[in-house]
Amino acid sequence: IGDDAAVVRLPAGHRLLLTTDLLAEGIHFDLTTATYEDLGYKAAVANLSDIAAMGGTPRHMLVAMALPADRTVSQIRRLYGGLMKACRQHGVALIGGDTSASRGGLFISVTLTGTAPPGQVLMRDGARVGDFIYVTGTLGDSLAGLNLLTAQRRKNPPRYERTLMNRHLRPTARIAAGQTLASRGLATAAIDLSDGLSGDLAHLCEQSAVGAEITATALPLSPACRAYAAAHRVDPTRLALAGGEDYELLFTVSPKNRATVDRLAHEAPYRITSIGIIRPKSFGLRLRDEEGSLKKLTISSYQHFQNPPTVRS
Amino acid sequence: IGDDAAVVRLPAGHRLLLTTDLLAEGIHFDLTTATYEDLGYKAAVANLSDIAAMGGTPRHMLVAMALPADRTVSQIRRLYGGLMKACRQHGVALIGGDTSASRGGLFISVTLTGTAPPGQVLMRDGARVGDFIYVTGTLGDSLAGLNLLTAQRRKNPPRYERTLMNRHLRPTARIAAGQTLASRGLATAAIDLSDGLSGDLAHLCEQSAVGAEITATALPLSPACRAYAAAHRVDPTRLALAGGEDYELLFTVSPKNRATVDRLAHEAPYRITSIGIIRPKSFGLRLRDEEGSLKKLTISSYQHFQNPPTVRS
Numbered sequence: 001i002g003d004d005a006a007v008v009r010l011p012a013g014h015r016l017l018l019t020t021d022l023l024a025e026g027i028h029f030d031l032t033t034a035t036y037e038d039l040g041y042k043a044a045v046a047n048l049s050d051i052a053a054m055g056g057t058p059r060h061m062l063v064a065m066a067l068p069a070d071r072t073v074s075q076i077r078r079l080y081g082g083l084m085k086a087c088r089q090h091g092v093a094l095i096g097g098d099t100s101a102s103r104g105g106l107f108i109s110v111t112l113t114g115t116a117p118p119g120q121v122l123m124r125d126g127a128r129v130g131d132f133i134y135v136t137g138t139l140g141d142s143l144a145g146l147n148l149l150t151a152q153r154r155k156n157p158p159r160y161e162r163t164l165m166n167r168h169l170r171p172t173a174r175i176a177a178g179q180t181l182a183s184r185g186l187a188t189a190a191i192d193l194s195d196g197l198s199g200d201l202a203h204l205c206e207q208s209a210v211g212a213e214i215t216a217t218a219l220p221l222s223p224a225c226r227a228y229a230a231a232h233r234v235d236p237t238r239l240a241l242a243g244g245e246d247y248e249l250l251f252t253v254s255p256k257n258r259a260t261v262d263r264l265a266h267e268a269p270y271r272i273t274s275i276g277i278i279r280p281k282s283f284g285l286r287l288r289d290e291e292g293s294l295k296k297l298t299i300s301s302y303q304h305f306q307n308p309p310t311v312r313s
Numbered sequence: 314i315g316d317d318a319a320v321v322r323l324p325a326g327h328r329l330l331l332t333t334d335l336l337a338e339g340i341h342f343d344l345t346t347a348t349y350e351d352l353g354y355k356a357a358v359a360n361l362s363d364i365a366a367m368g369g370t371p372r373h374m375l376v377a378m379a380l381p382a383d384r385t386v387s388q389i390r391r392l393y394g395g396l397m398k399a400c401r402q403h404g405v406a407l408i409g410g411d412t413s414a415s416r417g418g419l420f421i422s423v424t425l426t427g428t429a430p431p432g433q434v435l436m437r438d439g440a441r442v443g444d445f446i447y448v449t450g451t452l453g454d455s456l457a458g459l460n461l462l463t464a465q466r467r468k469n470p471p472r473y474e475r476t477l478m479n480r481h482l483r484p485t486a487r488i489a490a491g492q493t494l495a496s497r498g499l500a501t502a503a504i505d506l507s508d509g510l511s512g513d514l515a516h517l518c519e520q521s522a523v524g525a526e527i528t529a530t531a532l533p534l535s536p537a538c539r540a541y542a543a544a545h546r547v548d549p550t551r552l553a554l555a556g557g558e559d560y561e562l563l564f565t566v567s568p569k570n571r572a573t574v575d576r577l578a579h580e581a582p583y584r585i586t587s588i589g590i591i592r593p594k595s596f597g598l599r600l601r602d603e604e605g606s607l608k609k610l611t612i613s614s615y616q617h618f619q620n621p622p623t624v625r626s
Contacts, residue, residue, distance in 0.1 A: 002520050003437050004363035004505055005332035005427065010323065019318035020409060020424050025414045027388075050317035064335035068418060096333060103339045104417015107379060111333050111424040114318065124316050192317055207315050303575035 006095040008060055010115055017114035017121070019050040025105035026183040036075045038169040039108075040082025042245075046194065047112035048090060048173035048245040052120045053115065053192035055122040055182020056114030060095045061087055066102035083110075090175055105275055122190035122251070124222040127208035131188050131252040133276040134261065136174050136268075140236060140312055141167035143243030148228070160224035167224075170246040171188040177268070186261055190251035196244040198299045202285060204250065211283035214241075214276035214297060215221055216290055241287075242300040319408040320532055323428055329436070330427035333365040338418035346462040349388045351482040352421075353395025355558075357455040358423035359405060359507065361486035362560040363463050366505035368435040368495020371488065373408045374400055377422040379415035392421075433495045435503035435564070440521035444501050444565040445572065447486050449581075451535040451548060454480035456505030456556030461541070473537035480537075484560040490581070494564055499574055503564035506511055509557040511612045515598060517563065524596035527554075527589035527610060529603055554600075555613040565591055 010016060019044070023029055045060065051058040063083060067076065076099070086093055092112070145168030148161050159257050174192075181187040192205045197214075207225050219240040220227075229236035253261045258274075266274035276297070279286075285297040323329060333357070336342055357374065364371040376396060380389065389412070399409055399619045405425070420587075443596050458481030461474050470478070487505075494500040504517045517527050532553040534542075542549035571587075578585035592599075596609040 002454070004366040005369070005425075006427075007367070007434050008329045008331065009431075009434075010329055012325065016321045016323055016329065016426070017318040018373065018375055018413065018424070018426065019323065020333075020375040020377050020422060022379050022411065022413065022420060022422045022597040024413060024415050024417075024420070027379070031508045053317040054320070056318070060331065062331055062424065064333050066335050095333065098333065098335065100335065100337060101340045102337050102417065102420075104337075104415065107335060107337070107420045108379060108420035109335045109420075111331070111422075111603040113329070114316075116320075118322075121320050123320075123377060151453065166398075188545075204584065210362040271369040307557065312338065 005250050006060065006062065012114040013123055014117055017051055017054050017056045019111065020111040021046055023108045023110070025107070026099070027121050028179065035171055036078040037045040037082035040079040041086045041109050041110050042082045042311070044086035045171050045173050045247055046111045047139060048054040048086065048092070048175060049192040049194065051112060052173045052175045052178035052306055053122060053190050053249055054114065054116065055120060055178040055190065056116040056253040057179065058090050058092045058112055058217070060093050060113045062096035062111040064098040066100050066107040068102050068105060071106065086105055097207060108305055116182060122178060122182050122187055123249040124189050124191050124204045124207035125208050126180055127189040127204060127252040127278050128254065129278050129280050131257055131278040132274050133212060133214065133250070133278060134272055134274050135193070135220060135248050135250050136177050136269050137246065137248040138220045139193070139246055140225045140226060140239030140243040142171060142245040143239050143305065144225050144228040145169070146161065153204060153286050156168070157292045164228055164308035168245065171245060171259050173247055174249045177249055177272070182262065186252040186253060186257045188254055190249055193246040193248045193250055194244060196300070197250065198241045198285070200250055202299050207282050209280050211285060212276055213279050213283070213286050213288060213294070214287045218273060218275045220271050220275070248296070319373065319375065319560050320463045321408065322440040323372070327428040327430055328434055328443040330364055330367050330369040330429060332360050334359055334426040338420065342525070346459070346579065349391040350395035353392040354399045354483055357399035358419050358421050358484050358486045358560055360423045361399065361405070361488060362505040362507065364425060364427035365487045365491035366435060366503050366562060366606065367427065368433060368503065368566065369429040370492065371403050371425055371427045371545045372581045373406050373426045375409035375424040376407065377411040379413050379420040381415050381418060383540065384419065403486070415476050429495060435491060435495050435500055437502050437504050437517045437520035440502040440517060440523050440565040440591050442523060442591050443566065443592040444567050445528065445571055445587050446525060446565055446591060447508070447585055448506070448533060448561050448588050449490050449585055450559065450561040450583050451533045451538060452506070452537050452559055452561065453552030453556040455484060455558040456552050457538050457541040458468050458482070472613040474564055475590060476535070476537040481558065484558055487562045490562055492584070493577065499566060499570045501563040501567055503562055506561045507557060509555050509613070510555045511598070511610055513563055515600055515612050518598060522594050524592040524594050524598060525589055526596070526599050526607070528601045528602060531586060531588045533584050533586040533588070535618045540606055552609070
């Protein structure tokens with residue numbers, strides 16, 4: 001910081017991974033449901049999760065912000081505090097920051113580098129017919145949490161509601177899981193769940209030119225998500241399929257590595273669940289429902305630009 | 314493109330340079346005076362110039378945009394066209410792009426990587442008392458061009474006006490100059506002129522803990538800038554000192570390398586001019602004016618965030 005560009009040194013021979021995100025107020029985040037610290041934390045995790053999905057080690061973060069004139073120094077300090085908190089957990093150095101004015105809401109641009117040894121990078125295009133489909137953690141918690149945050153809030157929310165809101169505001173990037181899968185050559189393809197299972201599975205299958213069959217009863221649901229679904233009479237399977245911003249990893253495993261991954265799953269401090277199988281492209285994306293019948297998998301995840309805001313600038 | 318992060322390979326042992334910019338409509342650019350292609354071109358050059366100032370070779374660009382719903386596909390295509398045109402000139406690969414919605418104007422985030430061999434990186438903190446201060450090209454053209462673009466336009470502007478408007482809309486990043494200075498160890502410090510000579514000189518002097526004396530009569534002015542100054546009765550020295558976005562390089566040279574740099578200046582296809590000398594910190598920043606007397610150098614360059622927009626979001 002202080003020069004025109006940051007100068008960094010990378011491990012010899014490693015590949016450089018680069019990811020960037022531009023987050024817009026009123027589109028990607030809303031400061032009525034999140035604090036500035038939450039926002040910073042989540043902006044960092046969204047990028048950390050991209051590096052996790054590649055199996056890399058996150059290294060350096062650059063942040064640029066455009067700030068409306070009504071924001072205070074204390075708010076911006078809390079935003080950076082959230083960014084740095086998430087970075088510290090993964091040994092990431094915040095090496096550049098830039099702020100300028102904005103006439104239209106707060107915008108945050110985060111760029112993150114990562115590194116990985118050659119041949120140990122997870123891509124989206126390696127899934128093959130017969131591979132098993134896995135996810136880390138549980139699905140749908142973030143969407144349930146968002147629903148709770150945007151609804152009329154209770155004064156003393158039950159514990160499961162607090163769990164879900166926290167999962168939405170403070171997600172976890174699965175860095176260690178991605179590194180293990182990449183360094184041991186256990187995954188044929190991987191993607192992080194930012195758009196939701198159905199949408200991100202569609203991305204992975206498109207890049208790999210394959211189809212997929214997902215088993216509804218296999219989808220990992222947290223007790224909190226089940227409690228929310230029961231209380232609000234919603235189908236938890238739909239939350240798991242459509243819910244964005246879980247930041248779990250979706251990955252595919254060839255039959256010969258299945259036993260190894262299942263062994264790892266037993267040792268991991270979070271769930272690693274087999275939820276389906278890769279099928280030929282002509283099969284498309286299908287869901288085996290609770291009754292055992294196959295139906296088309298609806299891609300219901302949120303796509304920012306295909307749902308433009310109704311409020312014009 | 315297609316994966317969570319881009320994967321690139323760097324020359325063995327080289328340092329990685331990283332720079333990022335977030336450009337906001339109505340703050341950094343205005344689409345009434347620039348086309349979408351101009352905007353893309355200039356957004357790329359602003360970042361290329363940062364790598365030039367470090368003496369690096371630009372390598373990979375990532376672009377993220379937040380787009381209001383009223384923008385057309387054709388406008389965005391022209392914006393990318395401008396970005397790619399500037400990238401192509403320097404062999405830079407556009408390796409990632411992301412667009413999302415915006416409720417408050419167009420925002421463009423550009424991240425650029427560069428590389429440089431270890432020990433061949435130009436920094437801002439190496440200027441020493443007695444070093445000579447140089448600039449590439451001519452100064453003030455971009456500000457004169459901006460003034461012309463925002464004023465009532467003439468139907469058939471004279472050639473010098475077209476030259477100045479073009480210098481504002483299509484600046485040049487001094488990549489080759491930066492690389493030569495860095496690889497041959499000729500500069501003790503360098504910065505690119507984005508805020509204007511007075512402001513950027515202040516940044517360099519602050520980082521190097523030195524002062525500086527600039528000779529007004531030495532400032533390189535183009536014939537077009539002189540013609541503009543005469544026609545509008547403005548002081549061209551003020552344009553040169555205050556004008557931002559020239560994207561020329563300001564650098565310092567130790568006395569032992571002065572002859573070498575002067576020889577290079579004769580061979581270069583653009584001007585390289587000695588404009589002053591580094592003084593002790595206690596000297597401050599001073600200008601030797603046309604009459605030969607020393608006065609305080611006013612730092613008059615535009616600083617986005619210290620001049621917040623008067624229109625609130």
